[in-house]
Each structure stands twice: as C-alpha cells, then as structure tokens.
C-alpha cells in the first residue's frame with residue numbers, strides 16, 4: 481500500500497477543499513494517505529514526509545505564486561534536500577485561485593522545480609481538458625491543467641461554495657491517478673527496475 485502525504489497550505493479554506501478531494505481519491509485507490517497542513521508540521525510530520533512514497537504539494541496562488549506559508553515549508557525542506565532523502569519519491573501538485581487563469585501555472589511550475597531539486601518523479605494530471613463549445617463549468621478538468629491540478633474559486637465565494645463540484649471531482653480523480661502511479665512506481669522499485 482503506497483504511503484502518500486498531501487502537504488498543503490490554505491489561507492481561507494478553498495485549497496483545503498481541493499486537498500480533501502485529492503485525499504479522497506488516494507484513499508479510494510487504496511493508498512495509505514493523509515493531509516499535512518504546512519502550519520502543523522512538527523518532527524513527526526517531517527518523519528511522515530520521509531516515509532512517504534509520494535508527496536503531493538498544494539497551495540493557493542497568491543500574487544502569482546505559491547502562498548508564503550507554502551514557501552516557508554519549501555524552504556524548510558532544504559534539510560531533506562541536503563541528504564536527498566526525498567529522491568525518487570513520486571511528486572505532484574495542485575493549486576487553486578480566484579481568477580480562471582490568475583497565473584496558477586507559476587505555482588505549479590514552482591512545485592515542479594521544488595520536486596526536481598529533491599530529485600523526485602513528477603506526475604501530471606493525465607487528463608484531457610473540457611474545452612469544447614459544449615463544455616460547461618462543472619465538466620472534468622475544465623480549468624485545463626496537465627502539469628498539475630488546477631481549481632478555481634470565485635473571489636466572493638465561501639469554501640462551502642467553491643471550488644465547484646467539477647473541480648473537486650477532477651481533484652478526486654487526480655488523487656486516484658497519483659495513488660495508482662505511486663503503486664506502480666513502488667512495485668517497480670521493489671523489483672529493482
């Protein structure tokens with residue numbers, strides 16, 4: 481059973497909804513998964529990250545990048561970076577922001593760079609976007625992320641209202657994908673390939 485830690489920040493609860501949907505997908509796919517809010521990482525939290533087969537990064541996009549709280553966690557990960565102790569773990573990421581685009585991709589690109597600094601293995605959404613004339617806001621992957629999972633919450637919507645159900649379902653399916661990829665990667669690693 482792959483161990484997955486979803487390490488995330490959410491200032492006002494919207495990104496937390498995405499994290500919970502990703503978690504639901506990983507659990508449904510049989511992973512031993514948990515949420516780890518960046519503000520609650522103690523020694524036990526760092527130990528959980530060290531023991532994980534996959535780490536999924538999540539943060540709202542603030543001012544065109546990951547929130548400062550997430551960046552603080554990323555900077556603190558310089559300790560495992562020194563020993564390259566996250567090397568060959570699966571990595572993936574998600575963000576949520578108010579504007580449909582809103583420079584979300586800068587946040588995802590930051591996660592990719594963070595994962596590469598740790599010599600991790602990046603996995604994207606593997607999901608086609610809903611981008612036809614017939615597409616509606618609640619379709620799967622309507623926000624259209626390939627490199628990472630993208631969700632959108634209108635600026636005046638509460639976490640009870642947003643992100644919308646389609647984005648949360650996309651997040652759940654993303655969790656299923658990451659759990660499956662992690663299980664396959666782990667099985668291959670054990671086989672020495």
Ligand SMILES: Cc1cc2nc3c(=O)[nH]c(=O)nc-3n(C[C@H](O)[C@H](O)[C@H](O)COP(=O)(O)O)c2cc1C
Nearest residue numbers: 490491492493494495540542543544577578579582
């Ligand atoms: C300081 C700050 C900066 C923000 N910058 C952006 C931005 O660059 N792009 C965007 O689309 N939304 C931006 N937003 C909106 C948030 O991304 C949006 O409200 C999001 O749903 C917040 O997620 P959270 O509730 O998990 O904190 C910003 C919000 C704040 C508070």
